[in-house]
Amino acid sequence: MLRDELRQILEKGLRDVEADWTVPAAIINDPEMHDAERERVFGRSWVFLAHESEIPERGDYVVRYISEDQFIVCRDEDGEVRGHLNSCRHRGMQVCRAEMGNASHFRCPYHGWTYNNKGSLVGVPAGREAYGNKLDKSLWQLKPVPKLGTYKGLVFGCLDPDAPSLDDYLGDMKFYLDIVLDRSDAGLQVVGAPQRWVVDANWKLGADNFIGDAYHTMMTHRSMVELGLAPPDPKFALYGEHVHTEHGHGLGIIGPPPGIPLPEFLGMPENIVEQLQRRLSPEQVEVFRPVAFIHGTVFPNLSIGNFLMSKDHVSPPTSFLTLRLWHPIGPDKMEIMSFFLVEKEAPDWYKEESYQAYVRTFGISGAFEQDDAENWRSITRVLGAQYAKKMELNYQMGRGVYEPDPDWPGPGKAFPMDYAEANQRNFMEYWMQLMVTDPASHTGNGKVSDEAAAEALARAEA
């Protein structure tokens, strides 16, 4: 249960975000908020695990996290994507200790219990002698992630067996995800593996930044503005749309400022442009045609950056696509996993340029990203203190300035410029709603989750 003080902060926060357009600073860096968030937010939401292109062959696996639980995300011998808790049913040891690889079986290094990549327990050393044939192996498979779903190559898991389907959860956001994920016939490829690094910052700051913050570009990234790598027009985000949907998702879509010629469709190669015009709906094509920057967040912690950017100060811009996971590992610490993706059918020159533009501007060494991490660290440290926590943070941009855009061809609630904080409020409001909603029943870690897990396995095997 939530402590009364926490509940009061959150309930006031819910009223304030609606009435005053403010958010309580206490939600950023607080150990109790973090504890509650693990169960109430990450225990209920669909969390991104992997992209299907990371595990193309039977037996391929990667190890990924939902909150602190780690899962082996693999393609089993029948080609089906699975998620198994990486924990032996005997003593809980990790059965897989590599980050990625290919394996038909996972053998526990402690006592040798062995599971196939469907999760079934298939080997128990000295089973007959030690257990007298009384061990029913079918009851001791690796715990499956309660819900597993895939959308356009993105594999998500959810710890709540009663959560809505992934399809319903993504809802109207799918219209926009398609624009990023479904532009080509053969789809996207994660190149290599994600970069991983630790930042002493709360994960929500990354999610909040990507979901709607075009405003920070002019100041945070001013060094890059001065070098000509970011738009020099302080009003560049005026020429964009700011959209959010149910379940806390949102994005910003920015075109070129008037008079600045930029290529259509993020300057993607001709063969991809040809394919996307065939694959996407006319409305999606209309939305995507003028775009130079897409930034967004799928609640809670998956963000998207699809940007037209130069790899240095003397080269023309190339677009790149990055997904990033803001993985919480404490109230004041996250691991960032940053993925670079490119259309499998893109020409080699584009793949190379796109990779270079990505790795030099975003990611751990990126000349843009560096300054973001600096801000988020600093904010997290300051907001962990008792007096600072009592502040309200100002989320009032656009208040009384503009109304929702009636002419926007896409779904969701859209505003006609990207200097806005409607997406951020929507995200924080949904987060606070989850936080104040008590779990349906509190039976601890016993029967309920066991049955649900067995049910999920039965469904998966059916």
Place this chain on the structure above:
Amino acid sequence: MTTATEITDATVREVTEWLFGEAELLDTGKYREWLDLVAEDLSYVVPLRVTREREADTDIVEGMTLMDDDWDSMEMRVLRLETEYAWAEDPPSRSRHFVTNIRVAAGEAEDELAVKSNLLLYRTRGDVATFDILSGERHDVLRRVAGGYRLAKRVVVLDQTTVMTHNLALIM
């Protein structure tokens, strides 16, 4: 001209002093001067490593890196630091490059040396009483030019998969 058969004590001493001098420039923020030590065909790569089983051929990922720069992008980084708005390093980190285990061998070209060294990079920022440490092995190609050497290639293999500093804003 150094050739494959002539890695003399004098060469090792020259290379060692070059590396120590380079470290001093980096730790005192003299990036423009550091850039003068870099060849125009620079390749500067920090590979991405993952945890793999011992039987895997390598733990270095193909196709993705933590950093992949050439001279132009390095100049961009230096120009960026010269603006008043490179917040990641302004105020600057306090850094110390500890360079050890220097091994000098002949390079692929006649005027080049293949130099390996171990790097321990210590970093603190602000008044936070913690520090970051990066450890790795550098594989350099140093090219002999009139009056010294130029860095033509550097690969920094870090001893981490999940990197425990918040950005790679420092040149390693």
